[in-house]
Amino acid sequence: MLRRHLLAGAAAGLAARPALAELAGLDPRLPDGTRDVARLGTLPGKGPLIQLSDRPPNYEAPLDAFRTAITPNDRFFVRYHLALIPDMDKLRDWKLEIGGDGAERSVTFTLAQLQRDFPHAEVTAVCQCSGNRRGLFQPHVAGVEWGVGAMGNARWTGVRLRDVLARAGVKQSAIEVAFNGADSGIVQETPDFVKSIPLGKAMHPDTLLAWGMNGQPLPHYNGFPVRVVVPGWTATYWMKHVNAITLLTKPEDGFWMKAAYRVPKGLFPTDLPFASQVTAANEPITQIMVNSLVTNLRDGERVRAAGFEVQGIAWDGGHGIRTVEVSSDGGTSWRAATLGENLGVYAFRPWHMRVVPGHAGPVRLMVRATSNAGQAQATQLVPNPAGYHHNVIQTLEVTAA
Ligand SMILES: Nc1nc2c(c(=O)[nH]1)N[C@H]1C(S)=C(S)[C@@H](COP(=O)(O)O)O[C@H]1N2
Numbered sequence: 057m058l059r060r061h062l063l064a065g066a067a068a069g070l071a072a073r074p075a076l077a078e079l080a081g082l083d084p085r086l087p088d089g090t091r092d093v094a095r096l097g098t099l100p101g102k103g104p105l106i107q108l109s110d111r112p113p114n115y116e117a118p119l120d121a122f123r124t125a126i127t128p129n130d131r132f133f134v135r136y137h138l139a140l141i142p143d144m145d146k147l148r149d150w151k152l153e154i155g156g157d158g159a160e161r162s163v164t165f166t167l168a169q170l171q172r173d174f175p176h177a178e179v180t181a182v183c184q185c186s187g188n189r190r191g192l193f194q195p196h197v198a199g200v201e202w203g204v205g206a207m208g209n210a211r212w213t214g215v216r217l218r219d220v221l222a223r224a225g226v227k228q229s230a231i232e233v234a235f236n237g238a239d240s241g242i243v244q245e246t247p248d249f250v251k252s253i254p255l256g257k258a259m260h261p262d263t264l265l266a267w268g269m270n271g272q273p274l275p276h277y278n279g280f281p282v283r284v285v286v287p288g289w290t291a292t293y294w295m296k297h298v299n300a301i302t303l304l305t306k307p308e309d310g311f312w313m314k315a316a317y318r319v320p321k322g323l324f325p326t327d328l329p330f331a332s333q334v335t336a337a338n339e340p341i342t343q344i345m346v347n348s349l350v351t352n353l354r355d356g357e358r359v360r361a362a363g364f365e366v367q368g369i370a371w372d373g374g375h376g377i378r379t380v381e382v383s384s385d386g387g388t389s390w391r392a393a394t395l396g397e398n399l400g401v402y403a404f405r406p407w408h409m410r411v412v413p414g415h416a417g418p419v420r421l422m423v424r425a426t427s428n429a430g431q432a433q434a435t436q437l438v439p440n441p442a443g444y445h446h447n448v449i450q451t452l453e454v455t456a457a
């Protein structure tokens with residue numbers, strides 16, 4: 057009842073309490089159950105986020121977190137698979153161990169050593185959950201029913217993974233690099249969250265071990281003290297609280313590689329297929345698909361018939377954004393939006409466009425981003441069992457008056 061009341065209030069343009077406005081704006085396509093349990097929650101060190109579950113913590117960013125191309129640290133989404141998240145005190149004596157049968161030797165680093173012994177590197181990159189927008193899938197797919205906010209864009213500071221791996225010595229026979237973090241399950245049977253990437257991606261100069269996020273230490277819930285940053289790839293590989301890195305000569309075969317985070321083989325384009333993990337049926341999810349989001353308007357919002365501004369962001373898996381086009385007639389005609397500051401090929405690219413309906417009544421807005429690789433957003437959902445890669449062109453109906 058309360059929810060319906062709030063929705064009605066928001067639709068009528070009434071001033072709902074700010075804390076509740078975000079929930080009133082939850083996408084109507086989300087499953088009913090999700091809409092009922094979602095609440096505005098705060099984790100220590102975080103501002104208000106939309107809480108989808110608490111153990112493990114899964115919190116997405118509300119739309120207003122995307123008004124800027126850099127997502128503020130305290131509005132950055134939080135996603136965990138395992139419920140036992142080590143506290144800060146334990147992490148004070150954090151160490152990173154590197155070894156494996158693909159390494160010449162085992163080495164260990166403290167945070168101070170990482171910061172002192174290697175050249176620093178920085179990259180601005182989107183960290184987006186593979187399942188972002190899963191809640192918008194029709195028919196619904198099981199999993200965390202994310203809306204549009206399981207993503208964020210930050211400036212990550214740290215050291216290159218390849219420089220650190222070089223200290224352990226990378227053998228010719230190494231094919232993958234696996235990461236483990238300090239979090240764990242409550243029951244013994246929960247498979248530990250271990251993820252691997254192909255050696256080629258691990259050696260890429262933009263792949264980092266980062267301790268800094270937008271000039272600050274990583275927030276606890278975003279991986280303090282150090283996380284892996286794999287620009288262009290979905291966030292499942294961005295291991296938080298990473299404390300063990302293993303050079304492998306055989307494919308990592310834990311649950312989170314073999315059974316989870318897979319897409320039907322060949323369904324989604326990628327620059328770097330994860331060859332050592334491909335099976336007859338499927339392959340690991342890798343690169344982020346081109347996408348965009350309107351950040352200043354919601355479905356049902358009132359706009360001025362004399363003209364209004366549409367603002368948003370667009371991003372992809374590392375080619376950068378070539379064009380963002382907006383339609384105000386339900387997809388019949390398209391005009392190019394003006395692109396804003398370019399923070400690099402892995403980052404959110406802001407854009408804006410002025411629309412003049414010139415008449416009162418409904419206006420059907422659509423937005424379509426195209427990457428520098430010529431890939432455009434999907435016109436129709438590409439179904440896949442786990443509900444990944446939702447990048448369907450956004451349609452939004454506003455009312456001009
Ligand atoms: N240690 C650890 N790292 C992890 C995960 C996890 O459960 N544990 N989840 C991954 C997934 S699936 C996502 S979407 C991102 C979320 O990053 P964030 O919580 O900083 O937003 O972390 C990744 N790294």
Ligand SMILES: [Mo]
Pocket residue numbers: 135184185186187291292
């Ligand atoms: Mo994720």
